[in-house]
Amino acid sequence: MGLMIIFTAFYAFYAACLAVLPGEAPGWNTIYYNPTTLGAITYTITIAFAGGFMSGYICSKGDPFWTLSGGLAGVIAVSSGADIYAPSLTYLLAMAGAAFAVWIGTWQDKKMRVDDAVGAVAVHGWTGMLGVLFMGIFASGYPTGGFSGNVRVTILGQLVGIATFIPLAFLSGYAISWVLKRANLLRVPLEVELEGIDLAEFGTDFYPDFAATEEVIVEADGTEVPAAPILVRAASQVIRG
DSSP: OHHHHHHHHHHHHHHHTOEEOTTSSSOEEOTTOOEEOHHHHHHHHHHHHHHHHHHHHHHTTSOHHHHHHHHHHHHHHHGGGTTTOOHHHHHHHHHHHHHHHHHHHHHIIIIIOOOOTTOHIIIIIIHHHHHHHHHHHHSTTOBOOGGGTTOBOOHHHHHHHHHHHIIIIIIHHHHHHHHHHHTTOSSOOHHHHHHOHHHHHHSSOSOGGGOOOOOEEEOTTSOEEEHHHHHHHHHHHHHHO
16 A cells, blocks of 8 residues: 555656746756656656566566565666656666566565565665666766756766765665664564554554464474564574574
């Protein structure tokens, strides 16, 4: 549901990134004063969603999470050139971006052991940087717009932009997360993770149709005991270790 809301909101987000200049044709401009149309941007985003969905489904072998996240990754991958990419190129770049998001997200989870539950780092972070690089490759030499003096797009310029994002976004976010972790404010307690945050905060389950039964562990003598206390102790030992 959250991803579907994001999909709908992205159309409004891109429309809000356009400026209307009365008396000029077509009237719509990007934030850099490059002429465009609302229909062109909407069409590009729709094509990118389609390519991302398809690639996410194929590359994840039908995984629902990565199928939907692939659509979002496709849009992120073409955002830098949403006003100038041809539809066919948009579709291909969206597919490439979604495939990259699936791969990098799986690598983060399996190899780096990064708990990126919603795929935000893979989709917005890594794929976002890939999209910026795509602009330098596939739109090299294109004027950036009157607001920036029509400076030509270059791969070097895009790489400088990516390098700027690292200290401004990643390092600052990492530092804040580190402080929150040290203050024990980054995650909810293990008991709440096992119980579910809805029950802990609101005292009710908002998805009764998918209510989970209490987990149990079968001991050597066949006795069933609640799993939650054992899992909490085991997780605490792993964290301390």
